[in-house]
């Protein structure tokens with residue numbers, strides 16, 4: 001059986017039954033879905049949420065699926081510490097997709113023809129208080145480059161405008177936007193398809209940094225560990241994933257721009273927007289008992305899904321320059337930060353590693369912290385401790401003025417005024433060297449209890465105080 005959203009949900013429930021929760025009461029797609037995620041996040045709980053009864057919708061909705069590194073490590077088959085290395089290695093060995101017959105493609109089980117398209121029947125959430133409307137946040141948009149014929153895929157936010165139209169917001173030099181502009185230049189609509197709900201390897205393959213146009217299907221295959229099965233789209237010559245939950249087919253119109261936003265984005269603020277092209281949906285196909293997939297864009301899931309591919313590409317680049325690199329974390333709680341742990345050979349390793357990381361992800365990284373190999377970069381407290389004990393600002397801080405921007409999704413890349421007008425600006429980057437001096441210098445050793453004694457501690461024998469003991473000690 002080909003891997004898909006359902007095979008992964010099976011793996012996840014087997015791994016930890018509490019990691020998938022069914023919401024069986026009716027919820028309003030306007031704030032109702034994100035309300036559950038937010039209420040649980042307040043308690044530090046991030047289960048995948050499967051909403052069975054979304055008001056006005058005819059299918060289920062899943063949100064919060066990939067909210068932890070453990071869930072990424074689960075499908076990659078590795079430890080959390082090794083995600084960047086394994087991710088980077090897999091992407092070096094792309095797996096070609098295969099095309100299957102329509103009859104074998106589960107996503108063709110049901111069809112909605114053009115005249116019956118009504119996006120309001122899908123459980124599309126309104127996520128945050130000031131969002132401009134419902135947003136498709138986890139759709140993988142597929143488009144063919146008219147020059148090379150290559151198929152490109154990526155996630156782009158889509159605001160729903162009416163029952164058949166939605167927007168598409170392309171950032172910077174993302175291929176999706178570059179390809180759309182080629183069609184627009186010729187005054188032609190751009191055929192597209194949007195895949196919703198699939199295996200995490202497919203979703204993360206689509207947002208991986210693949211050099212040049214296309215290659216995302218091959219990256220998805222590499223991450224899934226098997227060729228991605230594709231099927232021909234019904235309204236164009238695009239090839240779409242055969243086992244997605246839902247495929248929306250349509251075109252980006254060349255001359256029908258529409259105002260978009262605001263939308264709560266991954267830095268946790270309302271950012272982006274303006275005037276965007278319109279996509280007209282012409283056909284919907286979906287599986288029996290389809291599950292619509294959502295990602296809370298301002299929440300942890302977006303940060304995990306966006307951060308892990310970046311850790312993978314940074315690992316790969318930095319390792320070539322500083323072989324002593326141990327691992328990388330672009331943390332899910334602040335994706336503009338990047339923590340590198342290195343086995344330091346020379347003091348120069350720090351800046352070499354930091355600049356390589358900055359140049360791998362020039363758009364979003366602003367704070368590079370380099371630590372020694374004894375610091376767990378997946379533990380923010382350890383990184384803070386390293387900064388507190390091994391970093392001296394005067395000696396170890398390098399500020400790179402005007403590194404980032406102008407504009408984009410980082411709030412610091414804009415100048416604000418009392419009238420509410422924003423102007424794009426450049427913001428700085430910093431390198432924080434929180435490493436000990438390179439050998440042969442001797443630095444104080446870290447205080448630890450001997451490991452063999454820690455292992456001897458009989459934790460199973462611990463119990464509460466008895467009433468008698470409390471009395472004796474007058475507690």
Ligand SMILES: Cc1cc2nc3c(=O)[nH]c(=O)nc-3n(C[C@H](O)[C@H](O)[C@H](O)COP(=O)(O)O)c2cc1C
Nearest residue numbers: 154155156157169170171174175176207208305306
């Ligand atoms: C949840 C999520 C939402 C995203 N939203 C957008 C978006 O609205 N616009 C955009 O240009 N990129 C967005 N991205 C990033 C792109 O999908 C990603 O950088 C991708 O690699 C771009 O591929 P491309 O260069 O082939 O277009 C998003 C990523 C994630 C994980």
Ligand SMILES: [Mn+2]
Nearest residue numbers: 152175213214
């Ligand atoms: Mn691409």
